[in-house]
Amino acid sequence: MHENKEEYIHIKYEKRGLWNEDLLVFESLPSTNAWALDNIDALKHGNVVRAINQTAGRGRFNRIWSAPEGCNLNLSAIINHTHSETPITMLLPATAIAVRNALKEFNIEATLKWPNDVMVNNKKIAGILAEVDPESNLLVIGIGLNVNIDSDYLGNLSFPQAATSMMIELNNTFELDAVCSKLLCTLEKTVNALYHYGVPYISQEWKKSDHLSGQTLSINSGKSIITGLYSGMQENGQLKITDSTGKEHLFWSGDVSLQKP
Numbered sequence: 001m002h003e004n005k006e007e008y009i010h011i012k013y014e015k016r017g018l019w020n021e022d023l024l025v026f027e028s029l030p031s032t033n034a035w036a037l038d039n040i041d042a043l044k045h046g047n048v049v050r051a052i053n054q055t056a057g058r059g060r061f062n063r064i065w066s067a068p069e070g071c072n073l074n075l076s077a078i079i080n081h082t083h084s085e086t087p088i089t090m091l092l093p094a095t096a097i098a099v100r101n102a103l104k105e106f107n108i109e110a111t112l113k114w115p116n117d118v119m120v121n122n123k124k125i126a127g128i129l130a131e132v133d134p135e136s137n138l139l140v141i142g143i144g145l146n147v148n149i150d151s152d153y154l155g156n157l158s159f160p161q162a163a164t165s166m167m168i169e170l171n172n173t174f175e176l177d178a179v180c181s182k183l184l185c186t187l188e189k190t191v192n193a194l195y196h197y198g199v200p201y202i203s204q205e206w207k208k209s210d211h212l213s214g215q216t217l218s219i220n221s222g223k224s225i226i227t228g229l230y231s232g233m234q235e236n237g238q239l240k241i242t243d244s245t246g247k248e249h250l251f252w253s254g255d256v257s258l259q260k261p
């Protein structure tokens with residue numbers, strides 16, 4: 001393990017990760033994704049790293065993922081995708097579908113906003129960060145799910161996109177371990193389904209709750225901002241939009257904002 005192993009001692013070590021592999025629970029880590037990537041040599045397919053308190057959670061493009069102590073689910077799942085012919089990029093939508101399915105079990109209906117947001121009532125409830133270790137090719141899929149964050153906390157952060165939590169939606173607090181178990185169960189099922197049925201399974205499930213369906217949107221890819229009509233998620237995970245001249249544009253990543261009708 002990496003030199004920081006002495007610094008962060010895991011508090012639980014259970015066989016309840018994906019496919020019954022180890023789940024490592026830490027009292028506190030800066031970032032579960034960063035820890036997993038730093039210690040990737042000691043991890044394998046199906047391991048899950050969870051932090052009760054995540055002090056420097058990160059989003060895409062090194063943005064900050066905020067979570068007050070002990071309120072949220074912060075975890076990273078390790079997937080070895082090297083033996084599959086399905087595009088690795090499909091693990092990201094598969095994970096979003098798994099989060100949606102877990103929320104459904106708590107009576108919360110969510111929609112999926114390409115590429116990595118899970119939304120409830122037009123507010124972000126979860127974000128996903130997928131990173132690949134370049135040497136082992138292991139995929140680290142980080143999930144941040146707002147469970148017991150209250151609206152005062154979220155309001156003070158004033159994110160560009162409105163945010164919510166399970167507690168705000170149902171006016172109820174949730175036991176984090178129960179939410180974690182449910183989520184790992186739906187994640188395992190969804191990844192199994194991807195490997196068994198292939199990409200069509202993910203496309204079909206995505207369409208059932210596609211947040212962008214029928215919308216005009218702008219996508220900022222970092223290099224350009226293009227506005228157009230949403231034309232679906234492709235079978236490799238890319239987003240397609242059609243601009244006002246009829247030209248089609250494909251994106252691997254970017255920030256999507258909806259245009260007001």
Ligand code: BT5
Binds near residue numbers: 126160163
């Ligand atoms: C994401 O990035 O949404 C990916 C978040 C992944 C977090 C997990 S937690 C476990 C694992 N370990 C990590 O270190 N990370 C992963 P992005 O699409 O770039 O969105 C980030 C933006 O979401 C921020 O710039 C804020 O505007 C907003 N944001 C931050 N915290 C939030 C929260 N708790 N709820 C809703 N929005 C939030």
